[in-house]
Amino acid sequence: MTRRSQDEPDQIPFEEQDVETKTLELDVEAAAECAEPVKDPNLEHEYSIPNAIKFSWLGTYFSLSLLLTLYNKLVLGMFHFPWLLTFIHTSFACIGTLTMMHMGHVKLSRLGRRENIALVAFSVLFTANIAASNLSLAMVSVPFYQTIRMLCPIFTIMIYRLWYGRTYSFMTYLSLVPLIFGAAMTTAGEMTFSDAGFLLTILGVILAALKTVVTNRFMTGSLALPPVEFLMRMSPLAALQALACAVASGEVTAFRDLVASGEVSIPSMTAALAGNGFLAFLLNISSFNTNKLAGALTMTVCGNLKQCLTVLLGIFIFNVSVDLLNGAGMAVTMVGAGIYSKAELDNKKRKQHAQYKPLDQNSR
Numbered sequence: 001m002t003r004r005s006q007d008e009p010d011q012i013p014f015e016e017q018d019v020e021t022k023t024l025e026l027d028v029e030a031a032a033e034c035a036e037p038v039k040d041p042n043l044e045h046e047y048s049i050p051n052a053i054k055f056s057w058l059g060t061y062f063s064l065s066l067l068l069t070l071y072n073k074l075v076l077g078m079f080h081f082p083w084l085l086t087f088i089h090t091s092f093a094c095i096g097t098l099t100m101m102h103m104g105h106v107k108l109s110r111l112g113r114r115e116n117i118a119l120v121a122f123s124v125l126f127t128a129n130i131a132a133s134n135l136s137l138a139m140v141s142v143p144f145y146q147t148i149r150m151l152c153p154i155f156t157i158m159i160y161r162l163w164y165g166r167t168y169s170f171m172t173y174l175s176l177v178p179l180i181f182g183a184a185m186t187t188a189g190e191m192t193f194s195d196a197g198f199l200l201t202i203l204g205v206i207l208a209a210l211k212t213v214v215t216n217r218f219m220t221g222s223l224a225l226p227p228v229e230f231l232m233r234m235s236p237l238a239a240l241q242a243l244a245c246a247v248a249s250g251e252v253t254a255f256r257d258l259v260a261s262g263e264v265s266i267p268s269m270t271a272a273l274a275g276n277g278f279l280a281f282l283l284n285i286s287s288f289n290t291n292k293l294a295g296a297l298t299m300t301v302c303g304n305l306k307q308c309l310t311v312l313l314g315i316f317i318f319n320v321s322v323d324l325l326n327g328a329g330m331a332v333t334m335v336g337a338g339i340y341s342k343a344e345l346d347n348k349k350r351k352q353h354a355q356y357k358p359l360d361q362n363s364r
Contacts, residue, residue, distance in 0.1 A: 045216075045220040045292065045293075045295070046293060046294055046295035046298070046348075047347065047348045047351050049293045049294075051345070051348075053293060054293050054294050057286065057289050057290040057293050057294065058290055058294055058298070058302065060286045060290070061283070061286040061287055061289075061290040061302070062302060062305075062306065064279065064282055064283040064286050065283060065287075065302075065306055066306060066309060066310060066313065067279060068276075068279050068280055068283050069306070069310050070310070070313065070317065071275075071276050071279060072085070072276065074272075075272055075273065075276050078264060078269065078272075079269065079272075079273065080254075081246065081251040081254065081255055082130075082134055082251075083130075083134070083242055083243075083245045083246035083249055083251050084242075084243075084246045084251050084252070084255060085273075085276070086130055086238075086242040087239055087242040087243045087246055088273055088276065088277045088280075089276075089277055089280035089281075089284070090235045090236075090238040090239035090242055091235075091239045091277065092277035092278060092280055092281040093231055093232075093235035093239075093280070093281050093284045094232070094235040094236045094239055095281075096278075096281040096285075097228055097229075097231050097232030097235065098232065100228060100232075101232065105228070106226070106228050106229055106232060107229075108229060109225060109226075109229060111223075115223060118218075118223075119233050119234060119237070120237060122211075122214055122215075122218065122234060123234050123237035123238045123241060124241070125207065125210065125211050125214065126211060126234065126238050126241075127238060127241040127242060127245065128207055129204065129207040129208055129211050130242070131245065132200055132201075132203050132204035132207055133204045133208075135200055136197055136200040136201040136203075136204050138197075139193065139194050139196060139197025139200060139201075140192065140193035140194070140197040140198065140201055141189065141190050141191060141192040141193065142189070143187055143188060143189030143190055143191060144191045144192065144193050144201070145201055146187035146307060147184045147187055147188070147191070148198075148201045148202065148205055149201075149204075149205055149208070149303075149307075150179075150180045150183040150184050150187075150304050150307070151180065151205055152205050152208055152209050152212075152300040152303060152304070153176050153179065153180065153209075153297060153300040153301055153304065154176065154180070155205055155206050155208075155209035155210075156209040156212060156213060156296055156297050156300045157173075157176075157297065158209075159209055159210060159213050160213065160296070160297070163213075168297075168347070169343055169346065169347050169350075171339065171342070171343035171346065172297075172340065172343045172344065172347065174339065174343075175336050175337075175339035175340035175343050176301075176336070176340070177336070178332045178333065178335050178336030178339065179301060179304050179305075179333060179336035179337060179340060180304065180336075181329075181332060182304075182308070182328075182329045182330070182331070182332030182333030182334075182335070182336055183304040183305075183307050183308055183329065183333050184329065185325050185326065185328060185329025185332060185333075186307065186308045186311050186326050186329035186330050186333060187307060187311065187326075187329075188325055188326060188329065208300075209296075209300060212291065212296040212299050212300055213296045215230075215288065215291050215296070216291050216292065216295065216296040216299075218230055219288065219291065219292040220292055227285070227288035227289045227291075227292055228285065228288070230288060231284055231285065231288050235284075287299075298344065301337070301340055304333065305333060305334075305337050308329065308330045308333045308334070311326065311330070312330060
């Protein structure tokens with residue numbers, strides 16, 4: 001038997017070499033499958049939310065929004081004071097959120113001077129949006145007003161692109177075409193407007209889009225306020241501003257004259273306004289949560305879809321008559337909503353997949 005030299009290296013059996021090679025290959029494959037998050041500034045908060053939660057809040061918001069729209073139509077038939085109605089809505093939001101805080105459902109964050117100034121500025125934006133809408137309605141026809149309001153998703157995208165550098169997929173852009181034109185067809189009618197009315201209506205659309213985007217950023221950006229806390233901090237400021245506008249516009253004096261005339265039943269009106277305010281409080285809670293979870297663009301798309309469904313419900317509830325153009329517009333809007341939903345689901349899958357990258361083997 002030949003003795004091996006001590007200087008001769010040990011020879012590893014072929015079977016052990018094969019096992020080590022396979023083990024190394026498995027380690028490399030596992031490392032390739034492991035991933036670490038990539039900081040993508042374009043990966044928005046709504047793409048991290050499970051679809052079941054997102055669609056549940058969207059359904060709740062959509063239902064409450066339709067109900068309040070129809071309720072407002074009934075209430076404003078006897079209560080012709082939009083600023084006072086806004087004051088009632090924001091007051092109920094203030095009372096409701098304060099009650100939730102005292103019940104332990106809300107914990108206040110510690111905000112600095114800069115954050116409080118930002119909240120005051122947002123409340124001014126909230127009031128300015130309502131003011132622009134009310135003033136423009138007095139200068140243009142309702143069909144023209146509703147048609148221009150359909151452009152809100154376009155302005156929302158422009159704000160996101162110019163301000164935050166966010167991009168969307170081609171299918172998302174494409175879906176807005178039937179959404180906007182279909183909604184415009186649904187509300188088509190006599191288009192009358194003045195130059196000032198046209199500019200004010202456009203300003204109102206820009207303010208509405210800006211308000212929706214800023215609301216989302218308050219709850220998903222660096223401040224990341226919980227929706228209920230954000231509503232609680234904003235609603236008292238908005239209520240005071242709405243009341244000031246009601247006084248300045250003469251609504252408070254007109255309301256006193258209406259009560260003194262005895263033309264309305266005070267108990268019935270009080271009950272109707274209380275129910276309206278409570279429903280508005282529920283809608284505000286739903287709206288802020290949905291904005292945070294679904295995103296600002298989806299909120300504006302829902303606004304277009306809501307206009308069409310409001311007309312559809314009006315056919316059965318208020319005997320509203322529609323022609324072929326209006327009916328076709330509803331169908332086109334539904335198709336656009338379907339394309340948008342599919343595009344956003346694809347965007348979510350793609351961006352969640354792009355959020356991860358293989359680990360660098362040299363760093364292991």
